Amino acid sequence: MTGPVLLETRxxxxxxxxxxxxxxxxxxxxxxxxxxxxxxxGAGKSTLINLVTGxxxxxxxxxxxxxxxxxxxxxxxxxxxxxxxxxxxxxxxPQLTVLQNVLIPTLARLGRTRRxxxxxxxxxQARQEAEAVLERVGLSAERDLAAAALSHGxxxxxxxxxxxxxxxxxxxxxxxxxxxxxxxxxxLLESIRKLAxxxxxxxxxxEHDMDVVFSLSERVVVLHxxxxxxxxxxxxxRGDARVREVYLGEExxxxxxxxxxxxxx
Amino acid sequence: MxxxxxxxxxxxxxxMFIWLVASGLTLIFGVLGVLNFAHGSFYMxxxxxxxxxxxxxxxxxxxxxxxxxxxxxxxxxxxERFFLRPVYRxxxxxxxxxxxxxxxxxxxxxxxxxxxxxLAPPAGLGPLRGSVSILGRNFPVYSLFVIAxxxxxxxxxxxxxxxxxxxxxxxxxxxxxxxxxxxGVRVPALFTGVFVFGTWLGGVGGALAVPYVGLLTPGMGESxxxxxxxxxxxGGLGSLKGAFVGALVIGxxxxxxxxxxxxxxxxxxxxxxxxxLLVRPRGLFGAAR
Amino acid sequence: xxxxxxxxAWLLVAVxxxxxxxxxxxxxxxxxxxxxxxxxxxxGYNLLLGRTGLLSFGHGAFYAAGAYGLGLxxxxxxxxxxxxxxxxxxxxxxxxxxxxxxSVRSSEVYFSMLTLAFGMMVFALVWNLRxxxxxxxxxxxxxRAPIRLGPARIPIARExxxxxxxxxxxxxxxxxxARVRASPFGLVLAGIRExxxxxxxxxxxxxxxRLAVFVLSGMFAGLSGxxxxxxxxxxxxxxxxxxxxxxxxxxxxxxxxHTLTGPLVGSLLFVAMREIIMRFTENWMLAFGVVLLVxxxxxxxxxxxxxxxxxxxxxxxxxxx
Numbered sequence: 001m002t003g004p005v006l007l008e009t010r011x012x013x014x015x016x017x018x019x020x021x022x023x024x025x026x027x028x029x030x031x032x033x034x035x036x037x038x039x040x041x042g043a044g045k046s047t048l049i050n051l052v053t054g055x056x057x058x059x060x061x062x063x064x065x066x067x068x069x070x071x072x073x074x075x076x077x078x079x080x081x082x083x084x085x086x087x088x089x090x091x092x093x094p095q096l097t098v099l100q101n102v103l104i105p106t107l108a109r110l111g112r113t114r115r116x117x118x119x120x121x122x123x124x125q126a127r128q129e130a131e132a133v134l135e136r137v138g139l140s141a142e143r144d145l146a147a148a149a150l151s152h153g154x155x156x157x158x159x160x161x162x163x164x165x166x167x168x169x170x171x172x173x174x175x176x177x178x179x180x181x182x183x184x185x186x187x188l189l190e191s192i193r194k195l196a197x198x199x200x201x202x203x204x205x206x207e208h209d210m211d212v213v214f215s216l217s218e219r220v221v222v223l224h225x226x227x228x229x230x231x232x233x234x235x236x237x238r239g240d241a242r243v244r245e246v247y248l249g250e251e252x253x254x255x256x257x258x259x260x261x262x263x264x265x
Numbered sequence: 266m267x268x269x270x271x272x273x274x275x276x277x278x279x280x281m282f283i284w285l286v287a288s289g290l291t292l293i294f295g296v297l298g299v300l301n302f303a304h305g306s307f308y309m310x311x312x313x314x315x316x317x318x319x320x321x322x323x324x325x326x327x328x329x330x331x332x333x334x335x336x337x338x339x340x341x342x343x344x345e346r347f348f349l350r351p352v353y354r355x356x357x358x359x360x361x362x363x364x365x366x367x368x369x370x371x372x373x374x375x376x377x378x379x380x381x382x383x384l385a386p387p388a389g390l391g392p393l394r395g396s397v398s399i400l401g402r403n404f405p406v407y408s409l410f411v412i413a414x415x416x417x418x419x420x421x422x423x424x425x426x427x428x429x430x431x432x433x434x435x436x437x438x439x440x441x442x443x444x445x446x447x448x449g450v451r452v453p454a455l456f457t458g459v460f461v462f463g464t465w466l467g468g469v470g471g472a473l474a475v476p477y478v479g480l481l482t483p484g485m486g487e488s489x490x491x492x493x494x495x496x497x498x499x500g501g502l503g504s505l506k507g508a509f510v511g512a513l514v515i516g517x518x519x520x521x522x523x524x525x526x527x528x529x530x531x532x533x534x535x536x537x538x539x540x541x542l543l544v545r546p547r548g549l550f551g552a553a554r
Numbered sequence: 555x556x557x558x559x560x561x562x563a564w565l566l567v568a569v570x571x572x573x574x575x576x577x578x579x580x581x582x583x584x585x586x587x588x589x590x591x592x593x594x595x596x597x598g599y600n601l602l603l604g605r606t607g608l609l610s611f612g613h614g615a616f617y618a619a620g621a622y623g624l625g626l627x628x629x630x631x632x633x634x635x636x637x638x639x640x641x642x643x644x645x646x647x648x649x650x651x652x653x654x655x656x657s658v659r660s661s662e663v664y665f666s667m668l669t670l671a672f673g674m675m676v677f678a679l680v681w682n683l684r685x686x687x688x689x690x691x692x693x694x695x696x697x698r699a700p701i702r703l704g705p706a707r708i709p710i711a712r713e714x715x716x717x718x719x720x721x722x723x724x725x726x727x728x729x730x731x732a733r734v735r736a737s738p739f740g741l742v743l744a745g746i747r748e749x750x751x752x753x754x755x756x757x758x759x760x761x762x763x764r765l766a767v768f769v770l771s772g773m774f775a776g777l778s779g780x781x782x783x784x785x786x787x788x789x790x791x792x793x794x795x796x797x798x799x800x801x802x803x804x805x806x807x808x809x810x811x812h813t814l815t816g817p818l819v820g821s822l823l824f825v826a827m828r829e830i831i832m833r834f835t836e837n838w839m840l841a842f843g844v845v846l847l848v849x850x851x852x853x854x855x856x857x858x859x860x861x862x863x864x865x866x867x868x869x870x871x872x873x874x875x
Contacts, residue, residue, distance in 0.1 A: 079757035093748040105756035116739040358609040369843030
C-alpha cells in the first residue's frame with residue numbers, strides 16, 4: 001500500500017573534511033511504506049537521518065516534506081511538522097522517570113509546555129497519552145523508575161517510546177535493536193509491525209540485522225559510501241549483484257524466503 | 266597623524282599583555298577543555314611577585330622577570346595537580362566554579378600579603394628605560410620592547426605546536442583525548458604540563474607589566490581576564506590565531522576609546538563583542554563546535 | 555520526607571518567620587530580611603542553574619537593575635514602594651532579556667564567559683554614569699514611603715513593619731518557584747538540563763525556553779535588589795560586580811542544587827557564616843573561595859543533598875538484614 005510522498009531529498013550531499021558522507025542522494029519516502037536502510041559501516045545511514053531531521057546542517061541539496069522545503073528548518077520545527085527520529089546510542093533523560101521521559105514530547109505535542117503554573121500531575125490528557133505510549137512499547141510497569149535504572153533492552157524500548165510520543169508522521173529509527181537479546185528484539189519488532197499497521201506513523205528503520213530487514217520491510221534502501229546503491233523491494237535488493245558484492249554475498253544469500261506481500265517499484 | 270600612530274602603538278603594546286594572558290587561556294581551553302577563570306589572577310600574581318623580586322634583587326630586573334613567572338607556574342602546578350585534576354570527571358560547571366573559587370582565593374591572598382592599596386613600581390627599570398621620538402612625540406622604549414615580544418611569543422608557540430613532536434602530541438590530545446591516551450600519551454601529565462605552561466605565559470605577562478603599568482592594584486587580574494574573555498569570544502575560543510588577532514584589535518580599540526571617547530572607552534570593546542556574537546557566534550577563527 | 559512531615563515543616567517555618575519581629579531584636583530582624591532577600595536571589599538563580607545547567611556569572615547585573623530601577627523611580631517619579639518594586643523587576647527583566655538573547659545561543663562555556671563580561675559591563679556603566687547613578691557613591695536617601703492602596707496607608711518605615719512586606723514577597727517568590735518546578739514548563743527545563751538534543755527532538759525550541767527561564771531568574775534577582783534598596787535606603791554599583799554575582803552560586807551549592815529548599819537553607823547558612831567570619835577578619839571573600847572549593851571537591855549535593863543522601867543510606871541500611 002503506497003500513499004502520498006512524505007519526504008523527498010534532492011541531490012543531498014554532505015562531506016566531513018575530505019570524507020564524503022552523502023553524495024547526490026535522491027530519495028523519496030511514501031506514507032505507509034515501511035522502509036529499511038541498510039549498508040556497511042560508514043555507508044552514511046546515520047548521516048542521512050541527521051540531515052533529513054535537521055540534526056546536521058545540509059551542505060548541498062534539498063529536503064522537502066509534503067512539498068514544503070524544510071532544508072533549513074530547525075529541528076524542533078521539523079518535529080512539529082511530523083518528522084522525528086530515535087538515536088542509535090540511547091539518548092533519553094537519565095534522571096527523569098520513564099513516564100516523565102515520555103511526557104515531555106507528549107506535552108510538547110499538546111502545546112502544554114509553556115504553562116508555568118499548571119501542575120504536571122494535573123495534566124490528565126497528557127498523562128493518559130503518555131501511559132498509552134508506554135503500554136505500546138511494553139514499559140508500563142517501569143513507569144516510575146529512573147531511566148538510568150532500566151535494563152539495556154528496556155532503555156532501547158524507551159528510546160523508541162520517546163520518539164513515538166511525538167506522534168510523528170515519519171519516524172526514523174536508527175538501529176533500534178542494537179545490543180538487544182533475541183527476546184527483546186522480537187518484542188520491539190512486533191511493536192513496530194503493529195504500529196505500522198495502525199497507519200498513523202510511517203517507519204524508516206536503519207538496521208544491520210538482515211532478518212529484521214527482510215521480514216519487516218516493504219522497501220529496502222541500500223547505501224554505500226554515502227551513495228545510493230539500490231532501492232526497491234526486498235527481493236529485488238537481495239537479487240542485486242552490486243548489493244551482494246558489497247555484502248560479500250553471504251548474509252544476503254542466506255536469508256529466509258521472506259513473506260512480504262508489498263511490491264515496491 | 267601623529268596622534269593616530271601613537272594611539273595605535275599604545276594599543277598594540279596594551280594588546281600584547283592581553284595576548285599573553287589570552288594565549289595561556291586558549292591553550293588551556295584547547296587542550297584541557299577548561300576555561301580557567303583564574304588566569305587573570307596568575308597574571309596578577311606574576312606582576313606582584315616580580316614586583317617584590319625587583320625590589321629584592323635590585324638592579325637585576327631580568328632576574329625578577331625570570332623567577333617571577335616560575336613562582337607563578339608553581340602555583341599553577343599545585344592548582345592543576347591537586348584541585349583541578351579530581352574534577353575533570355565532573356560536569357563542566359564544576360570545573361568552571363573551581364577555577365572561579367581560585368580567583369576569589371588568589372585575589373584575596375594578594376590583598377592579604379601586599380595590602381589592598383596600589384603599589385608603584387620604581388621608575389626606569391632595566392636597560393630599556395627612556396623614550397624614543399616617533400613622529401615628533403616621545404614613545405617609551407619599553408613599550409616598543411613589549412610590542413616586539415608579543416609576536417615573538419606567537420611565533421615560538423606556532424613553531425612548537427606545528428614543528429615539534431611535543432607540539433604534535435599536544436595537538437592530538439586536544440582534538441581527541443581518548444585516542445591520544447590509547448596511543449600511549451600520558452594524558453594527566455600532559456594536562457598538567459599544558460596548564461603549567463599556560464600559567465607561565467600569564468605570569469610572564471604579569472612580570473612584563475611591572476615596568477609598564479603605573480600602578481599595581483589587586484583589580485588588575487579581573488580587568489585583564491575580562492579583556493581576555495572578550496578576545497576569546499571575538500577571536501574564537503580555542504584558536505591561538507584568533508587570540509592574537511583579537512588581542513591586537515581589542516588593544517587598539519581600547520586605546521582609541523581612551524584617547525577619543527573617554528567616558529565610553531570600555532563599551533567599544535563590549536559592543537564589538539556583541540556584534541561578533543550576533544554575526545558570527547563562533548568568533549573570527551573559531552571552530553564550529 | 556513524607557508529605558505530611560514536609561507540610562508541617564513549612565508551616566512551622568512560616569509561623570516562625572511571622573513571629574520574628576515580635577520576639578527577636580532589631581539585628582536579628584534585619585538579618586532575617588537579608589536571608590529572605592538572598593533567598594529570593596538564589597531561588598531565581600537556582601531555577602536557571604538547577605534546571606538548565608547554565609552557569610551565569612552576571613546575575614548581579616539584574617540585581618543592580620532592580621535596585622537602580624527602583625532607586626531612580628523613587629527619587630525622580632514617585633516613592634510608592636510597590637510601584638518602585640514593579641519598575642525594578644521590569645528593568646531587571648529587560649536587561650536580562652538583552653543579555654540572555656546574546657548569551658543563550660552559545661554553548662555552556664561561552665555562556666559563562668559572556669554573562670561575566672556583560673555583568674561587568676553593567677557594573678562599569680553604573681560606575682561611569684555619575685550624574686545618573688551617583689557613580690561609586692551610589693544612590694542614597696531612598697525613603698520607605700507608606701504603601702498607598704486605595705484609602706489605606708500601610709507604613710513600612712520601621713524595620714519591623716518593612717519586614718512583613720519582605721516576608722510577603724518572599725512567600726510569593728517561593729510559591730512561584732515551586733509552581734514553576736512542578737509545571738510542564740519546569741519538566742521541560744529539567745529535560746533541557748539532562749539532554750538538550752533530545753528535548754529539541756521532542757519539538758521544543760530549546761533556546762527560547764532557556765531565554766525564558768533566564769529572564770525569569772533575572773526578575774527574581776531584580777526583586778531582591780529592589781528590596782535591598784528599600785532596606786538600606788540606597789543602591790551601590792558593587793551590586794553588579796561579579797563577586798556579588800557569585801553569591802547565589804555559592805548559596806545554591808551550599809544548600810543544594812536541584813531542590814526547592816536548597817537555596818533557602820543555603821541563604822541562611824551563608825548569612826550566618828558571613829556574620830561569624832566577619833567578626834574575625836575582613837577578608838570574607840577568601841573564606842568564601844575556600845568554602846566553594848571544599849564544596850566542589852567533596853559536598854556537591856550541598857546541605858540538603860547530603861542530608862537526603864544520608865537519610866537514604868540509613869533507610870537502606872535499616873532494610874538490609
